[in-house]
Amino acid sequence: MIRTDSPTAPAKPVEHLEAVTIRFCGDSGDGMQLAGTQFTNTSALFGNDVSTLPDFPAEIRAPAGTLPGVSGFQIRFSSSPIHTPGDKLDALVAMNPAGLKTNIMDLKAGGLLIVNEDEFNPTNLKKANYANNPLDDGSLKSFQLHKIKISTLNKEALADTGLNAKAVDRCKNFFALGLVYWLYGRPVEATLRWIEDKFSKTPDVAQANAKTLRMGYYYGETTESFVVQYVVPTAKIEPGTYRRITGNEATALGFVTAARLANKELFLGSYPITPASTILEELNRFKHYGVKTFQAEDEIAAVTSSIGAAYVGALSITTTSGPGVALKGEGMGLAVMMELPLIIVDVQRGGPSTGLPTKTEQADLLMALFGRHGESPMPVIAARSPSDCYYAAIEASRIAVKYMTPVMLLTDGYLANGSEPWRVPHYADLPGIEIQHPLEKNSVDGYMPYKRDKNLSRPWALPGTPGLEHRVGGLEKADVHGNVSYDPDNHQHMINTRAQKVANVAQDIPPTEILGDAEGDLLIIGWGGTYGSITTAVEQCRSKGFKVSAVHLRYLNPLPPDLGEILRRFDRVLVPELNRGQLRLLLRAMYLVDAEGLNKVKGKPFLVSEIVEKIESMVRQEVSV
Amino acid sequence: MIRTDSPTAPAKPVEHLEAVTIRFCGDSGDGMQLAGTQFTNTSALFGNDVSTLPDFPAEIRAPAGTLPGVSGFQIRFSSSPIHTPGDKLDALVAMNPAGLKTNIMDLKAGGLLIVNEDEFNPTNLKKANYANNPLDDGSLKSFQLHKIKISTLNKEALADTGLNAKAVDRCKNFFALGLVYWLYGRPVEATLRWIEDKFSKTPDVAQANAKTLRMGYYYGETTESFVVQYVVPTAKIEPGTYRRITGNEATALGFVTAARLANKELFLGSYPITPASTILEELNRFKHYGVKTFQAEDEIAAVTSSIGAAYVGALSITTTSGPGVALKGEGMGLAVMMELPLIIVDVQRGGPSTGLPTKTEQADLLMALFGRHGESPMPVIAARSPSDCYYAAIEASRIAVKYMTPVMLLTDGYLANGSEPWRVPHYADLPGIEIQHPLEKNSVDGYMPYKRDKNLSRPWALPGTPGLEHRVGGLEKADVHGNVSYDPDNHQHMINTRAQKVANVAQDIPPTEILGDAEGDLLIIGWGGTYGSITTAVEQCRSKGFKVSAVHLRYLNPLPPDLGEILRRFDRVLVPELNRGQLRLLLRAMYLVDAEGLNKVKGKPFLVSEIVEKIESMVRQEVSV
Amino acid sequence: MSAPMNLPTLTAKDFASDQEVRWCPGCGDYSILAQVKKILPTLGIPKEKFLFVSGIGCSSRFPYYMNTYGMHSIHGRALAIATGAKVANPDLKVWVVTGDGDGLSIGGNHLLHAIRRNVEMVILLFDNRIYGLTKGQYSPTSVHGQKTKTSPLGVVDYPIHPLSVAIAAEATFVARTVDVDVKHLGEVLSAAARHQGTAFVQIYQNCVIFNDNAFEYASDKSIKSDNIVYLEHGKPLIFGKNSDKGIRMNGTHPEVVQLGNGVDASQLLVHDETLGDSSVAFMLSRMSHPEFPEPMGIFRQVVRPTFEGQMTDQLAKARKIWGEANMDLLIQGTETWTVN
């Protein structure tokens, strides 16, 4: 339903849809991320559940009009709860031939295709490797093609603004956005407010953008080409205050929150790397919350500065992506040995090596577990959705300080950049994180830095505390008193103790939630960013009568204590992962279960349909009663 | 039997033994490594099979007389083939109280104990934390204790040499050595020759050492305290030319040999680290073989300089230990992506972190397999004995150039410093390593750097070759033409291809040798430096009628193709490892076999008895027929 | 260095790969690429002898655009890779392209060590005072107080002076130039290409997207002559729109003087690239805008045996004193025994 303060009331027939997946694509310079973000915010404000998938090129700004220069932003908005940005597109907006070329394969047959006809000139067609103009050669006949001269219409709309041609042309994404707003019955107000705010220093630009946005809207309303308007009603959503949040924003917020809950300063040592940099950027905006960010000279300085900060008492984190973790291995090993709390965030991206740096992947799990020399166990947890990064960050912090251990938090490029509505918690409702720094000697012989509590954690005495002076380091230490020890039995004892301490984290793991029945033909086990796709797929299959259940792991090390038992209650186990089977390897080794894999390493998240198909090939369908 | 050119013929009763394990220990400054090495060489020349275990402190020279300053050298010499330096000692030579304190627990009840009585003064006893003098308090009564005033006797022997007191005292290890030579009927000639050679520039020192060596020998012969002389007859050893070799020497030689076999220059980029440094030091002595050593500024420069050298055509290696591997992860990932041949040698030591840097461990296996971000598979092989390092180095080189891949070679501190006699091969008998560098374009469209052969290896065109100019790099590359590609399907294809290429190495793996029956109750699976202990233990148990067999793996990735089938032929599987169960994890995951572990992480190799006990607890003994 | 007779004369085009250049329109990298392609054919060296190595960053895409051998490696490690390549095959002409982040932040240590070893190679530091590829975080050359994505309230790190560091690291060739000053750029590149040792060249490079106009003072034709001074070997340091200003030593320190009124060129500091002592070159590297005009050109150019040359010599020496290679002797070592 369009609100009355929108430009006009609908004048065409309205068709109701449960959910729509739309993608904006065009050149990096075309403002597609902006259009997508605005559309998302508006839809969320409108009351839909939303999920997004931005996709940008590895180049900063590849030559205009070329295939590598294409930037895209996909949004799914729905009247029922959703977990993914959608598989196939219901609608595609392509601002140029290159955008069309690289995105058309994702559009459903019969889907809505809006193209900026102006850009389909010989030069651009050539840049996109089109021999013929696809708008004319019939190759798009299975879609509802709308050829619209967006550039021209935008130019006309802004003819009298006094802006130069280039500035005018830059507004055309708002024309397209306006049109799409009309098409899906969305109000334009939120975007108008945003424009006003954003361009407050250049009111002529603000006015131009606002104007073309409205013109786009009117265009939809008046042109003959669009015969129906689609409406996706508001979703039934848990009451509360909501915001939209990306994974990296949530990670940053989570750590600021954890620090406050623990009554600590937050220290971040980090070196920029895609797709983790925005956590560092976000945290730089929270200096007024006592956040100290240190942009180090490299990843090794990032992790080791964080170790220094941890030793002196900060809640200390380091954020990076795969190549950075590969560099931090030695530093993490030091933190293991010194038993200091530290969180390492790995926003996974496509590898190996530089790989596909702007794409998503889940292929760092085994590195997280084993990527250090010697026996250096470390808890590993993973976030499952953009907003879940917030809670995962808090949980990682809690484990780190409770067990005096470095903790690895795995997220990925899909979560980092993707967004979803988030029902924000009240800070006061969040459980505190308790830390006790000793102020007194803990033995008659003085301060014993390796005298452990019942969890096997050692005390965290802070430099500056009189009388507790002590030394830590990377050489093996005698338990209790902490002096360097080359004693063979002590080494074995410490190796066992460090392992047991990490294993003890299991005592905090809540009973594993099973989506679906507690036993059956097939159990799907996933971890991390595949949560949305897996959950949606399993729900779909279950609704069709397939006896399938799912478990999604937050804790990768240690694994949940009840997992082995759950596994035994299912005939088959399937582990969908965006890697070649890393969790699968772990499950097989731990539980001797013949887990099968559904593996995809394409720099992209799973489509729901990929998982559904696999499930359907594995289990029988119950005739519904 | 003493040869006639030795100081004198035996005058006391002779007892024949099959094998003897002896350890020299004393202060770092006491020359124990030297005495041990000389004894080993002499025994090998004499015709025994020998195996050694040096053990030095982490400090360069901890304060004289202290426990951390103790240095030891253990030798086993035998009249039958042996694989380990022995568990318990038949004889211990302790040059000071600290040496006695830290080594006495390894001496067999009834064993021969020779101590330098002079050093058991109050100061030294205190440094060694002895409340009472153990020579007097009866605590050593279960041993054949020989209190000998070695310092005094040495001083007397050298009274008229004109050397100062300090220089004279430094010779006392040769007195002790001489005595032990007499005791075990070894000739002194080889050591006399060595002394002459070594001290050719200081003839007075040479003469003093030679003299005290003989005096020690005579002392044994004449003193009343020794009533028998022991003789370990020569072993029945495969005919051939032998030398003694340590693991690191063998590794160095293996790579020089591989380079020559491949008709290449050897390039080593390395940064010193214990216990790998001596490979770098050794290779520096082979500059006349065209070996280029580059002592880099750190491990990252070490691995990446090696990558540069590999790209331009060298047989390229980098040598390090665990902490270094942890730093090289990103570089190795680049080599995986660029598909360049490169060998990374990890001489494993006690971890995590700085850990026990001079001790041995096997805890880097999973890091070798998984310690890189993304899916970056790499062949991993391991050496099993000091001399086997030679063949392992050649095999690693062969795999690297044949499959155009980085290869990890795992050895360990025990192999690196331990030594054994080695029947040297004739260079001409070694199979060549074939490499073809393309000189012509491999397609009508030009040179295709990722056009693969039947093994899936890409061609290795060398800079300098006209017409084959091409670029490589860490971003994902399109197969065949090698341009940067963000194409999802290409990424999947390349991920699969790189994995398959590494899997293809399995086609070269010979059928797995089984020690013992091809099926039975218990299969022991080991890898790396535990070969000697496992083999000895299994042979012992088999001779006692236990139905146990053993397999020792050179190839850890890929695993031998016949391994799964072998595993299924045994009821139980035991994996002894100097870690917490890393190969075990792998075997469980790969074969879903409930492999059990015998795990020890004490910075020390397995005792044969530890494995024997475990075997005996697991299988029944057949009554021999 | 003249081309061997049988060599076909190459052109800039021969050095262009078939890959589409993908920097932002207006990026300073284009101009540098053009000049490199222009000067390479003048060296008389066949193109298969060139190896371009880079790390990661916008600038580090460079090798893809050159039709030579090339490696686009990992962040910060180009110099170590280049060292290995040059040592393994001293015949190659190795060029390294790096950025202020790649070369000075994560790669700073390799820079220090490659330079002190004097490995023969040309190092082009594309200095845009920003991390371009990762979208606008500050770099080690970003100015104090600069606002970037990771310094919303201004950078608190003091910037590094790359030329000072290179000189301190025992550099034998050090120069500075600007992306848009194509003639000067070409000359500096030519000199660097001919240097036998490590040639370190800092190039002020404009990042239009994240740090536009950072070097306006040194590149804008209308103002630059007051803000930079060209270094020419054997010539006094004169600058200014009307060539009416100069640099004079006042005790141990340089000062800007107005020419005329009794001050003439003879009192000015005369540039000498070849000084053994690097102190004057260092002093020049400290002259920064706006207090001083910034020197452009070759600060230092001296001769010292190269790393790879010495290594080759040592291999020859080893053969002389340790004997020629004999694999069986090698394998046997110093002590063997025979079992029959």
Next chain:
Amino acid sequence: MSAPMNLPTLTAKDFASDQEVRWCPGCGDYSILAQVKKILPTLGIPKEKFLFVSGIGCSSRFPYYMNTYGMHSIHGRALAIATGAKVANPDLKVWVVTGDGDGLSIGGNHLLHAIRRNVEMVILLFDNRIYGLTKGQYSPTSVHGQKTKTSPLGVVDYPIHPLSVAIAAEATFVARTVDVDVKHLGEVLSAAARHQGTAFVQIYQNCVIFNDNAFEYASDKSIKSDNIVYLEHGKPLIFGKNSDKGIRMNGTHPEVVQLGNGVDASQLLVHDETLGDSSVAFMLSRMSHPEFPEPMGIFRQVVRPTFEGQMTDQLAKARKIWGEANMDLLIQGTETWTVN
């Protein structure tokens, strides 16, 4: 800085831990340890405020011997750790102990960046021109041609001058001293301890085992006065057994002159630690034995806001312009909507 009244007076002994010192007998490290323990009590700072951080190497065992807070970390990373610690708690007095391998080889980059940021800490570089702990491989300060375990035919790398690099890295305090010159060592350490910013001190340290007598020329009482020159602020550079030689500027270069015969102290270079321009300090850092006497003492000591100080200021500024912390506002961000 005077001690607060209520503070017990500490002695060197209070700073000694209960751990047995395990360097080789005769190692220069002992003397440095003794001096550090001696000067710390004079600073009037409680011992729990000190944090000693080291990497790996013989020298890096140092923290174990100090009864303060300490961390014996991993190879080359002490400075990064120290930076994190100081930033997280600027109240601590952070000392870093490193070696020529630890600090200049693997840790070279962190040295560069810690120094340029001017993080307040004392960096003691124990320079023995060798890798001690790993038993005698050459280091970045080993001399050209030096024979070591990894250079049987002599080192071909040119050595780095640590002070030149530190000065080029924008150091605010740079000094040099010798292990056995205990009085001078103590004075330099005291000055370093009082510096507000990064204080970099190179200490010539004798490794009796692997590089004995490397610094004999600068430490042997019978010859050193001809081989070193003490730098004293405001005083001319005079040296020699009879204080009869000096350093005079000849144009832009220093030269050794014999005093007398018309040459007197007034013509000599007068040392000024506080010069803003670091060029003269750099020039001094280039003076090397045997061409020159090597300067000992404080080359440079200037004031510049510290890294951690600026960061603290920025946090305060952020609270002023961005508002005080409010967790609910933070969590909500800029745009929320309500579902009922």
